[in-house]
Amino acid sequence: MKDKNFDDVRMMREIRDKMSEIYTKDPEAEKRDLEV
Secondary structure (H helix, E strand, O other), rough: OOHHHHHHHHHHHHHHHHHHOOOOOOOOHHHHHHOO
């Protein structure tokens, strides 16, 4: 159970890192995503 929770946290962190990478390159993308 503990391992699964850790995987979820790691996955969310990877996604967040990916998103912030995209937003750093393309600040407009963040505005578009927030409007949806």
